[in-house]
Amino acid sequence: MQFDIHTHTIASGHGTSCTITDMAKAAKSKGLSLIGITDHGPATFAAGTPSYFRSLLMAPHLRCGVQLLYGIELNILDDEGHVDLEDDILSRLDYAIASMHIQNHAPGTQEENTKAYQNAMKHPKVKVIGHCDDVKYPVDYESLVLSAKENHVLLELNESSLSPSGYRGDTRQNNASMLYWCQKSSQPIILSSDSHGPEGVGDFTRCLEFVKEQNFPRELILNYRLNDLLSYLK
Numbered sequence: 068m069q070f071d072i073h074t075h076t077i078a079s080g081h082g083t084s085c086t087i088t089d090m091a092k093a094a095k096s097k098g099l100s101l102i103g104i105t106d107h108g109p110a111t112f113a114a115g116t117p118s119y120f121r122s123l124l125m126a127p128h129l130r131c132g133v134q135l136l137y138g139i140e141l142n143i144l145d146d147e148g149h150v151d152l153e154d155d156i157l158s159r160l161d162y163a164i165a166s167m168h169i170q171n172h173a174p175g176t177q178e179e180n181t182k183a184y185q186n187a188m189k190h191p192k193v194k195v196i197g198h199c200d201d202v203k204y205p206v207d208y209e210s211l212v213l214s215a216k217e218n219h220v221l222l223e224l225n226e227s228s229l230s231p232s233g234y235r236g237d238t239r240q241n242n243a244s245m246l247y248w249c250q251k252s253s254q255p256i257i258l259s260s261d262s263h264g265p266e267g268v269g270d271f272t273r274c275l276e277f278v279k280e281q282n283f284p285r286e287l288i289l290n291y292r293l294n295d296l297l298s299y300l301k
């Protein structure tokens with residue numbers, strides 16, 4: 068595995084003190100060739116401000132021999148799929164992950180949650196839906212996967228969601244359902260660490276065990292195919 072496109076730094080305000088350079092160094096030491104820095108959007112308490120995201124537009128795309136992409140993990144704010152960064156800056160970042168977090172979006176019915184994700188996917192910069200396995204936000208995976216395919220958006224299998232101590236509940240059943248429909252529709256997925264510090268960068272231990280258990284085909288895992296991954300992020 069050479070890529071990890073969902074990682075966080077000190078700018079996410081979760082008590083981690085690591086910088087972008089710390090993440091690049093960690094990625095280098097683990098043999099990764101590319102990472103994406105995707106700090107939380109401005110609606111998350113103490114997270115990245117619009118001016119932080121604007122500053123990324125001038126940041127170097129190569130550090131410590133590792134290629135860097137600069138994105139954001141947006142908060143989906145409502146069922147219409149509105150997100151928390153203005154288009155002027157968002158349109159110039161490399162890509163965006165859109166996720167639901169309890170501080171910024173109260174869980175709705177299965178239909179409402181699915182609609183919220185589907186509407187967020189329509190934003191041209193949203194390329195990945197983050198951790199849509201959270202048990203607090205039930206979704207219709209068949210419908211979600213079809214929309215992802217239609218909008219050329221990726222769904223992620225999130226390492227931190229599969230941790231037994233994870234705060235998204237027991238996500239295994241949701242992830243199994245997501246993988247089932249992805250396989251049925253030949254829709255690729257991306258494995259993400261969602262690491263909030265250097266230790267977890269590029270660690271997909273649980274994801275790899277899970278895809279194996281589910282017999283999910285390797286050719287649908289974009290972490291093995293850089294060019295195809297980049298074409299999704301464009």
Ligand SMILES: [Zn+2]
Pocket residue numbers: 140166168197198
């Ligand atoms: Zn998140």
Ligand SMILES: [Zn+2]
Pocket residue numbers: 073075140197261
């Ligand atoms: Zn995250």
